[in-house]
Amino acid sequence: MTKDIFVYIETRQNIVAEVSLQLLSEARKLKGQYAEKGMNHDVVAVLPGYQIENLTPILFRYGADKVILCEHEKLKEATTQHTTKVLADVIRHCQPDSVLIGATVIGRDIAPRVAARVDTGLTADATIIEVDMTSDTSLLLVTRPAFGGNLFGTIVCPNHRPQMATIRPNVFEKIEKEANQGEIIRFETELDATDWVEILKREVQQAKANDIAKARIIVSAGRSMVKHMDLIRSLADTLHAEVGASRGLVETGVLGKDVQVGQTGKTVRPLVYIACGISGAVQHTAGMDKAECIIAINSDPNAAIFQIAHVGIVGDAVTILPKLTEELNKILN
Amino acid sequence: MNEKHLLLKKLYQQFTAEIVKPIAAYVDEEEIFPVETVKEMVKAKMMGIPYPVTYGGSGADTLAYILAVEELSKACATTGVILSAHTSLAANPIYTYGTEEQKQKYLVPLNTGEKLGAFALTEPNAGTDAAGQKTTAVLKDGYYEITGSKIFITNAGYADIYIIFAMTDASKGTKGITAFILEKDMPGFSVGKKEKKLGIRGSSTCELMFDRVKVPVENRLGAEGKGFGIAMGTLDGGRIGIAAQALGIAQGAFDEVVAYTKSRKQFNRSISQFQNTQFKLADMATQIEAARCLVYKAAIAKDTQKNYSTEAAMAKLFASETAMSVTTMAVQLYGGYGYTREYPVERMMRDAKITEIYEGTSEVQRMVISASVLR
Amino acid sequence: MKIVVLMKQVPNTTEMLIDAKTGTLIRTGVDSIMNPDDTSALEAALKIKDANGAQVIVITMGPPQAAGMLRECYGRGVDHALLISDAAFAGADTWATSNTLAAAIKNVNPDLIFAGRQAIDGDTAQVGPQVAERLNIPQVTYVSKIVEVAKDHIIVKKHYEDFDETLKVSFPCLLTTLEQLDHLRFMNVTEAWGSFDKPIETVNNQVLQLKPSDIGLKGSPTQVRKTFTRPVSSEVKLIHGGSEEAIRAILSTLAPYIH
Numbered sequence: 001m002t003k004d005i006f007v008y009i010e011t012r013q014n015i016v017a018e019v020s021l022q023l024l025s026e027a028r029k030l031k032g033q034y035a036e037k038g039m040n041h042d043v044v045a046v047l048p049g050y051q052i053e054n055l056t057p058i059l060f061r062y063g064a065d066k067v068i069l070c071e072h073e074k075l076k077e078a079t080t081q082h083t084t085k086v087l088a089d090v091i092r093h094c095q096p097d098s099v100l101i102g103a104t105v106i107g108r109d110i111a112p113r114v115a116a117r118v119d120t121g122l123t124a125d126a127t128i129i130e131v132d133m134t135s136d137t138s139l140l141l142v143t144r145p146a147f148g149g150n151l152f153g154t155i156v157c158p159n160h161r162p163q164m165a166t167i168r169p170n171v172f173e174k175i176e177k178e179a180n181q182g183e184i185i186r187f188e189t190e191l192d193a194t195d196w197v198e199i200l201k202r203e204v205q206q207a208k209a210n211d212i213a214k215a216r217i218i219v220s221a222g223r224s225m226v227k228h229m230d231l232i233r234s235l236a237d238t239l240h241a242e243v244g245a246s247r248g249l250v251e252t253g254v255l256g257k258d259v260q261v262g263q264t265g266k267t268v269r270p271l272v273y274i275a276c277g278i279s280g281a282v283q284h285t286a287g288m289d290k291a292e293c294i295i296a297i298n299s300d301p302n303a304a305i306f307q308i309a310h311v312g313i314v315g316d317a318v319t320i321l322p323k324l325t326e327e328l329n330k331i332l333n
Numbered sequence: 334m335n336e337k338h339l340l341l342k343k344l345y346q347q348f349t350a351e352i353v354k355p356i357a358a359y360v361d362e363e364e365i366f367p368v369e370t371v372k373e374m375v376k377a378k379m380m381g382i383p384y385p386v387t388y389g390g391s392g393a394d395t396l397a398y399i400l401a402v403e404e405l406s407k408a409c410a411t412t413g414v415i416l417s418a419h420t421s422l423a424a425n426p427i428y429t430y431g432t433e434e435q436k437q438k439y440l441v442p443l444n445t446g447e448k449l450g451a452f453a454l455t456e457p458n459a460g461t462d463a464a465g466q467k468t469t470a471v472l473k474d475g476y477y478e479i480t481g482s483k484i485f486i487t488n489a490g491y492a493d494i495y496i497i498f499a500m501t502d503a504s505k506g507t508k509g510i511t512a513f514i515l516e517k518d519m520p521g522f523s524v525g526k527k528e529k530k531l532g533i534r535g536s537s538t539c540e541l542m543f544d545r546v547k548v549p550v551e552n553r554l555g556a557e558g559k560g561f562g563i564a565m566g567t568l569d570g571g572r573i574g575i576a577a578q579a580l581g582i583a584q585g586a587f588d589e590v591v592a593y594t595k596s597r598k599q600f601n602r603s604i605s606q607f608q609n610t611q612f613k614l615a616d617m618a619t620q621i622e623a624a625r626c627l628v629y630k631a632a633i634a635k636d637t638q639k640n641y642s643t644e645a646a647m648a649k650l651f652a653s654e655t656a657m658s659v660t661t662m663a664v665q666l667y668g669g670y671g672y673t674r675e676y677p678v679e680r681m682m683r684d685a686k687i688t689e690i691y692e693g694t695s696e697v698q699r700m701v702i703s704a705s706v707l708r
Numbered sequence: 709m710k711i712v713v714l715m716k717q718v719p720n721t722t723e724m725l726i727d728a729k730t731g732t733l734i735r736t737g738v739d740s741i742m743n744p745d746d747t748s749a750l751e752a753a754l755k756i757k758d759a760n761g762a763q764v765i766v767i768t769m770g771p772p773q774a775a776g777m778l779r780e781c782y783g784r785g786v787d788h789a790l791l792i793s794d795a796a797f798a799g800a801d802t803w804a805t806s807n808t809l810a811a812a813i814k815n816v817n818p819d820l821i822f823a824g825r826q827a828i829d830g831d832t833a834q835v836g837p838q839v840a841e842r843l844n845i846p847q848v849t850y851v852s853k854i855v856e857v858a859k860d861h862i863i864v865k866k867h868y869e870d871f872d873e874t875l876k877v878s879f880p881c882l883l884t885t886l887e888q889l890d891h892l893r894f895m896n897v898t899e900a901w902g903s904f905d906k907p908i909e910t911v912n913n914q915v916l917q918l919k920p921s922d923i924g925l926k927g928s929p930t931q932v933r934k935t936f937t938r939p940v941s942s943e944v945k946l947i948h949g950g951s952e953e954a955i956r957a958i959l960s961t962l963a964p965y966i967h
Contacts, residue, residue: 080837080847105868109849112802112834116841121803121929124832141933147721147829153935160929196846196881200863201874211870217965239966257888263831272965274958283721293965295958301946311961312946313954320951320958327955332966337904340779344895351894378896391898401897 003040003138005030006068006096006162008087009047009059010078010106016055019102019169020045024063026129026172027100030140031065033131039138041097042066048086050076057180066183068094074191078106080113081196088117089189096162097138100129103166111166121157122164127171132156140165145263145286170213170269171290205258212259217241218270220261220288222278223248224317229255231321232276238328244268246284262287276317280305297321334396334629341397345404348377357409360535361680366491367535370412371449380419381444383636384428388436389444395570396632399577403628406581407588410684411535413581417574418487419443422692423450426496426512426567430555439494439514451492452571453483453541454564461697463498463564464507468543470499476547477501477513482525482540485691489539490524493517496567497541498560510560514552521546532683569645570635571692576628576648579656579688583621586656586663586681590614593676594666610666617659624652643705650698653688660685709762711753712813713786714823714839715746717770717777721828742777745824747892749885753822754785754893756857763787765816769797769809775908782903783895790816794912799925802834808923809835810842811916820862821882825850836884846877849884 005027010017027043034041045064047055049071056067068090074082087110091099101111103125115122128143142165143154157163212218219236221229226249236243243259250260261268262284273291278284280296280303288294289308296309297317306312313320334342352373360367374380382398384390391397398420406413424443427435442448459465468481479499486495495515502509515522525540555563591614594605604610631648634641660682664671671678689695720739742750753764766781768774769792778789792812800808813821821840826833833849840847852872853865861878867886877883913923921927947957 080849084841105850105866108833109837109847112832112837113841113847115834116803116806116838119803119929121801122834123930124802124830124834146831146935147719147724151935151937154933155930156933157930196877197848198876199873200876202871203874204871205867239962264828272962282724293961295961297954301948306946311957313958314946314948315951315954320954323951324955324958327959328962328966331959337901340783340895340900340903341897343780344783344897344900348894373894376896377894378898382897386898391896391901393897393901397897397901 004042004044004094004096006044006046006091006094006099007064008099008101008107008110009045009055010102010104011047011049011052011055012078014052014055016058017102017104017169018174019104019107019167021058021062021174022169022172023100023102023167024059025175026167028063028175028177030098030129030131033133034138037131037133037136041138044068044094044096046070046087046090048072048075048078048083050074053184056184060182061176061180062174063177064182066185068185068187070187070189072189072191074195077199078110079195079197080109082191083110084113084117085191086187086189087114090187091118091162093187098140098163098165101164101166103168107166111164115164118162120160120162120164121155122166123155123157124166126165126167129165129167139163145282168267170267212242212244212261212268213266215242215244215268215270217272217274218244218261218268218288218291219274219276220244220246220278221249221276222246223252224277225249226252226254228318228321231318231325235274235321235325235328238325238332241272241274244273244288246278246281275305275309276321278305279303280308334400337393338397338400341393342400342404344377345401348373348379349404349408353405353412354408357411358674358677358680360409360411362674364529364534366537367409367412367415368491371415371446371491374416375446378446379416380446381424382420384424384440384444388428389441394632395573395635396629399573399628399632402574402577403581403584406578407585409535410578410582410681410687411533413578414487414533414536414575415449417571417578418452419450419492421571421574422452422487422567423492423494423496425570426452426554426563427514429566430512430559430563431514432551434551435514435554443494448493449488449491450494450496451486451488452567453486453489453495453497454568455483455485456481457484461694463510463561466498466500466510468497468499469503470501470511470513470548472501472550475550477550477553479513479515479521479543479546479548482542484540485528485538486541487536487538487691489541490527490537495541496554497543498564499543501557505558507561508558510564511557512554512560512563513548514554515546515548519546519548530687532680532685532687534683568692569642572645572649572698573628573631573635575688575692576624576631576645576652579649579652579685580621580624580628582681582685582688583617583624583652583656583659586660586678586685587614587617587621589676589678589681590617590663590666604666613662613666617662620655620659624648624655627651642701646693646698646701649688649693650695650702653685653695656685656688657682709756709760709820710816710818711756711762711764712816712818712821713746713750713753713764713766713781714809714821714836715750715766715768715777715781716743716824716827716829717741717768717774718743718827718829740773740777742780742892743824743827743829744887745826745885747824748887748889749822749824749883750781750784750786751890751892752851752854752883752885753820755854755890756820757785760857765790765818767792767809767812767816769793769805772910778908779903780895780900782906783900784893785896785899788909789906790909790911792911792916796913796920796924799928800923801928801930802830802832802838803929804923804925804927806835806838806842807918807927808916810839811918812911813839813843819879821845821880823882823884825884825886833884836882840882843880843882846881847883848875848877848881851883851885852889854889
């Protein structure tokens with residue numbers, strides 16, 4: 001199958017990571033682009049794990065033509081050591097044209113090792129993937145932000161296969177298709193008997209109940225709001241929204257890194273993003289510009305945030321927010 | 334400045350930005366001696382910058398030390414003077430005039446920062462006229478018994494080691510003054526009330542009292558009767574420290590006011606677009622640059638010349654008057670906001686004033702300079 | 709114990725601006741800084757040195773100017789600094805970079821290697837794991853805490869999206885650290901002043917003897933086809949004036965989402 005698009009399926013406790021489904025759907029779009037060029041690429045989900053065959057229908061539903069199922073007791077957890085081995089073996093055996101991996105903590109841990117092991121190129125944290133329609137090859141054009149989101153680069157891997165990329169979660173949408181079954185190929189490989197790393201403890205992070213990556217509405221604050229977080233919180237409470245922050249605000253220590261939006265923080269895709277006192281450095285906007293509706297409040301009419309906002313308010317958030325919260329309370333009650 | 338100085342300047346800037354600046358207003362408002370900052374300075378090995386590594390110092394030069402006082406004072410003049418009094422006034426006389434035993438016992442812990450130092454010359458009736466010393470030291474049974482008091486002593490109460498001056502022979506005037514090294518725990522030695530001051534309010538300025546303090550002969554610094562020379566020589570060095578403090582205050586206020594005039598808008602444009610502002614800023618920048626040249630020149634002179642009294646006096650005179658005029662103008666350019674404690678420039682203006690007074694008033698500096706001119 | 713810290717000097721990307729007229733990146737006047745994630749890697753190594761005694765060796769790959777960053781590392785108490793620099797290494801992607809770094813590290817033969825999770829200029833997070841792969845040693849990425857250091861192993865906390873794992877890993881191994889792991893100490897005056905008397909060992913390809921096909925731009929599997937800055941949109945509806953008008957605009961925008 002030298003022409004196929006492989007997608008690494010990340011699972012945890014028998015649940016498929018959202019990003020893996022997003023990648024299957026995106027791979028499906030690439031399959032369509034290849035078809036326009038008269039090329040036939042299948043979307044193949046590579047599913048390592050243990051006793052996880054029950055997960056295959058969802059993979060077909062979101063875009064897989066085939067599933068390569070790699071079951072082994074050692075693959076119960078997605079460890080660097082064993083997952084790298086199995087992916088490298090699958091790649092060497094099946095010779096795919098491209099491999100897509102979610103840019104999660106696990107994906108970013110494993111993908112570079114796999115790429116080094118099979119001696120190919122890997123593009124990190126892609127935000128756009130498209131087939132090069134100008135050539136007769138299967139080349140992918142992989143676009144990613146760099147320099148803190150200040151610059152975008154389109155990266156190609158012309159002379160090595162597979163072409164590998166990690167892709168940020170929530171950049172692509174998952175799209176259901178009709179089918180929920182297809183060909184399942186079992187792949188067996190030998191894994192080391194001894195583990196490199198021993199897991200001593202696993203604990204859920206404290207105060208992590210709210211994940212801004214999943215929020216419908218985010219009220220986000222910049223450094224200038226450091227003394228006015230009460231205003232931000234009460235607006236967020238009123239809207240049942242989550243609070244987000246710029247890198248500058250997180251650096252002051254009033255909020256944790258887990259709510260930082262941007263290139264070095266999280267990518268979010270809410271319905272509404274309300275940016276209060278955020279100047280809109282690309283470092284930040286790289287993480288939120290896909291919000292459906294962006295409302296920006298900033299006293300500087302030249303603030304860069306207004307370049308991507310849908311509604312821009314030139315004014316002081318400190319005076320606007322209390323009145324806004326008050327009005328919203330009236331409407332909502 | 335060479336590349337070594339530039340690297341140290343980066344160190345001081347990072348230190349000041351992270352440790353000193355965030356609490357500068359608090360230190361002033363609450364009149365708190367910044368103990369934690371001093372601990373951090375010890376960790377960064379800033380307490381013995383110009384002294385040899387063999388004595389626990391950093392092996393750098395006077396300019397390297399002066400840059401530290403300047404950078405600290407840009408954000409907080411209190412922190413600047415703590416370092417200046419410790420390094421120039423306490424460690425320097427031991428390094429210059431002390432015996433090998435005194436250096437091992439007192440200079441090493443001062444340089445490593447294990448101990449903090451202070452210097453005590455001024456008395457209620459002996460300010461500029463140091464010959465009016467009333468504190469006496471009487472030699473008895475292998476001890477000097479010291480009785481009297483000192484006022485306006487920087488780092489008092491927090492310092493462990495004090496350089497003090499007392500009359501061993503009152504009949505000889507300045508030639509009867511002798512220097513001693515005292516430890517804070519010596520019986521009969523106590524620290525009096527803390528002064529409430531206009532500026533450098535976090536700096537501890539207290540009275541020292543000596544009630545028949547028994548000081549071993551080996552704690553006498555230099556020979557009997559040589560104290561006045563030691564005091565004057567020490568103050569020559571100290572003045573470069575205060576000049577650097579003044580330079581830092583001026584530069585700190587200038588940096589604040591430049592940023593402010595760019596952001597403050599009146600009549601629909603930033604006030605930095607008005608020619609009055611521009612001309613004032615130009616004058617301030619020029620004065621500061623001139624002060625910097627004098628201060629750095631004096632620092633280099635201390636390491637390369639036998640006598641640098643004139644350079645030190647000129648540096649202190651010009652830098653302290655620059656600090657006063659630049660901070661006053663900074664407050665003016667801020668307008669009403671500058672007069673409030675919401676902004677740092679009023680604090681800097683209050684802090685600047687002391688640099689024209691301590692370690693020799695501006696008038697004393699003019700005396701020193703004119704004496705050398707007319708010699 | 710021998711600890712290698714991989715560090716990178718990077719432009720301070722938070723200061724970077726885009727020229728509104730030309731749409732290009734303004735690089736002049738942008739400071740070079742130690743990569744933020746690398747600062748915690750260095751501090752972690754120095755803390756181990758303080759507590760257990762260790763030789764800390766900093767390795768960076770970059771242009772000759774990166775020597776300045778190595779001086780700052782000396783100023784914080786590292787024992788040795790290596791600058792991997794050669795025109796032949798320039799333009800390397802992560803695959804070629806890790807070949808080069810791994811070759812230099814092999815000569816040092818450390819027990820423990822620290823690297824920052826990712827550099828703020830490239831943001832790939834790939835070099836650490838790829839160096840570990842080349843050296844065929846275990847890795848733990850996203851380390852948020854050092855729990856315990858023993859003679860033959862280290863126990864660390866790894867930070868995932870929504871949970872943490874405590875992991876035990878034997879030496880030799882490579883750890884990539886998050887900025888939040890620790891705050892890098894200040895330089896100290898004595899070490900900083902003395903740093904100019906210490907050697908900065910430059911390692912070029914005459915030393916490493918790597919094949920041209922494994923290093924630099926030519927050895928890199930990935931190529932940059934084009935770069936561009938974000939297109940500037942001008943669809944925004946800007947509202948000046950009083951806050952009442954502003955609030956009306958926000959409310960009408962929010963209306964579809966809050967009911």
